[in-house]
Amino acid sequence: MQKCIRNLIVAASLALLFGCAATGENTEEQTGVQPDATAQPELAGQPGQEVYSYPYGQAPSGYESYDFYDTTGGAIAAVQPGAAPGQTAGAGAVSADRIVYFDYDSAQIRTDSRPIIEANARAMVGNPRIITQLEGHTDERGSSEYNIALGERRANSVRQFMIVMGVSPQQIRVVSYGKERPAAFGSDERSYALNRRVEIVY
Amino acid sequence: MNRFFQLIALLVLYCVGLAQAQQTIDITKGIEDRGIPIAIAPFGGGAPEDIAGIIAANLKRTGQFVPRPSGAPADYAVAGQARPGGSRGWVVQFQLTGAQGAPLLNLSFDAPPNQLRPVAQRISDLIYEKITGQRGLAGTRIAFVGRGGGFWFLVVADADGQNSQIILRSTQPIMSPAWSPDGSRLAYVSFEGRRSQIVVQDVYTGARRTVSAAPGINGAPSWSPNGQRLAFALSRDGNPEIYALDLATQAPPVRLTNNSAIDTEPVWMPDGGIVFTSDRGGSPQLYRIGPGGGVPQRLTFQGDYNARPTVSPDGRHIAMMHRRGGRFHIAVLDLATRQFRVLTPGGTDESPSFAPNGAMIVYSTGQRLAAVSVDGGMKQDIAIRGSARDPAWAPFSR
Numbered sequence: 001m002q003k004c005i006r007n008l009i010v011a012a013s014l015a016l017l018f019g020c021a022a023t024g025e026n027t028e029e030q031t032g033v034q035p036d037a038t039a040q041p042e043l044a045g046q047p048g049q050e051v052y053s054y055p056y057g058q059a060p061s062g063y064e065s066y067d068f069y070d071t072t073g074g075a076i077a078a079v080q081p082g083a084a085p086g087q088t089a090g091a092g093a094v095s096a097d098r099i100v101y102f103d104y105d106s107a108q109i110r111t112d113s114r115p116i117i118e119a120n121a122r123a124m125v126g127n128p129r130i131i132t133q134l135e136g137h138t139d140e141r142g143s144s145e146y147n148i149a150l151g152e153r154r155a156n157s158v159r160q161f162m163i164v165m166g167v168s169p170q171q172i173r174v175v176s177y178g179k180e181r182p183a184a185f186g187s188d189e190r191s192y193a194l195n196r197r198v199e200i201v202y
Numbered sequence: 203m204n205r206f207f208q209l210i211a212l213l214v215l216y217c218v219g220l221a222q223a224q225q226t227i228d229i230t231k232g233i234e235d236r237g238i239p240i241a242i243a244p245f246g247g248g249a250p251e252d253i254a255g256i257i258a259a260n261l262k263r264t265g266q267f268v269p270r271p272s273g274a275p276a277d278y279a280v281a282g283q284a285r286p287g288g289s290r291g292w293v294v295q296f297q298l299t300g301a302q303g304a305p306l307l308n309l310s311f312d313a314p315p316n317q318l319r320p321v322a323q324r325i326s327d328l329i330y331e332k333i334t335g336q337r338g339l340a341g342t343r344i345a346f347v348g349r350g351g352g353f354w355f356l357v358v359a360d361a362d363g364q365n366s367q368i369i370l371r372s373t374q375p376i377m378s379p380a381w382s383p384d385g386s387r388l389a390y391v392s393f394e395g396r397r398s399q400i401v402v403q404d405v406y407t408g409a410r411r412t413v414s415a416a417p418g419i420n421g422a423p424s425w426s427p428n429g430q431r432l433a434f435a436l437s438r439d440g441n442p443e444i445y446a447l448d449l450a451t452q453a454p455p456v457r458l459t460n461n462s463a464i465d466t467e468p469v470w471m472p473d474g475g476i477v478f479t480s481d482r483g484g485s486p487q488l489y490r491i492g493p494g495g496g497v498p499q500r501l502t503f504q505g506d507y508n509a510r511p512t513v514s515p516d517g518r519h520i521a522m523m524h525r526r527g528g529r530f531h532i533a534v535l536d537l538a539t540r541q542f543r544v545l546t547p548g549g550t551d552e553s554p555s556f557a558p559n560g561a562m563i564v565y566s567t568g569q570r571l572a573a574v575s576v577d578g579g580m581k582q583d584i585a586i587r588g589s590a591r592d593p594a595w596a597p598f599s600r
Contacts, residue, residue, distance in 0.1 A: 050394045051372045053408040056358055063348055063357045063366035064587040133396065140568075142530070143509040143523050143552060144377055144592065145422040145435065146479055146486055148398075149442045149464040152419055175397050176419060180375035187550075 098200040107153035120200050121165035133201045136176040139192035151176030158198045241279040243272030249284035251318040260326035260340040265580025288312035294321050337559045345379045347592040363584040379594045382429050389423035424469045435466040444468045458495040472517040479509040514560040521554040521563045532565050545578040555595045564593045
């Protein structure tokens, strides 16, 4: 019941938001936009609605006329304003002590990564209420779905290491983004090395 | 002595080739000006669309025609006009003539002014079909994933890249769109809620349904030929395996593979079998299982990386990502002759998808879309402003 009320409030405030918007966005409701019907209550609490779907031909604007703040290309447009291609985008703003890097085509934990995993594992053992999400990533080379599988292998390596350190499996969630969320947008060895990683997200 | 070793090496290579009974052909250069010459006269009548220009561009794009100005020597000629009138605002009329001016087509269309472009696409396809006996692609669409401004978009555009319509906008990644066989729905991977799930979206209503949200990977959806089942990859049992889900019954998905390696990217064959990517042999390669599963049969032996299969509508060709010398190409395997052809010069080519007539393959070069004919003779970029990845060519509309 509480969840229901909370969802209603979210829906009402969203409706208000779009009702007041002076842009073309407010046409969404008249054109039959489907607010995410599959939203999962336990995952609510994300800032703002993540997903909007539109019947074909009824989105507020075509893709090519969409008002990106940079339309020179997807990779550049996705970088934070002011950042040059190749720089870290800071997508999740995860600090360096929560990032585990990997060698090319490998899910082996490197010796230099152990202290990072160990420090996080100790914190989790000390506080069983901490739930982490291990997010696996790859560099841009290769098929996107195969890279999803490689990213999961990396996240599972970190998970296994944490479980050996005494962390409860119930405290760990694993997701792989493959090459979909690069930390660096360059197509060079330096960017590749920054992208082959697992982020430990609390 | 040196020469002797070279000879041995060649012999070994030859024997390896024979053992695999597959032949590799490199077709990475386009063949210019190959095709049937067809003269296209400008359409008179002052229409707001350049109908003759659209027809010429569409026929050129097929790789099977060389459009010429009217009066130039050609095997076929197109002439027509678009003038105000009729019940809907404009009347578009055209004739296709063959050798010695023999009439082949003579048709007219009533259209409102905003439908002149679709009429030009229709005329292009009618001409193509009359001359080649194959269905044309000008009236078809391509779905793709766009990225920009902190969003991921699912977009449906015309096959020439024009008229791109957003059908989904998300702050989380979207991947691997796949059309239902009737062209009314798209299945894709969404990371909303910071976890993967497979969603089926009705293209014309925008209604969405999550069909799989298992722990771990929910990836690479593919529709069965009758549209009743979805195959995809799940890692809920520890590592990625291929599953099939009956969309009507909602029964739990049935597992079709069982191996400690990565099994992913299933695509359905017309006969009900499934081709997928697996690294069970040490590197990613394509394998095939029958309609009910069974022991996978390895299909690819060239290079060290073959992945992301797409199957031609007749089931004869499988196109894929193919790596050699550190570069990714689009390649195609002919299942009848076992011939293996590399179609693109390569770089970061990925995500091939067959056109519904089996003549062309659309793919991504990383941030852009391009198309190549299945014989490698025709290549071209599909111009879309903004990034475009993960293309999926829609089936013919009914």
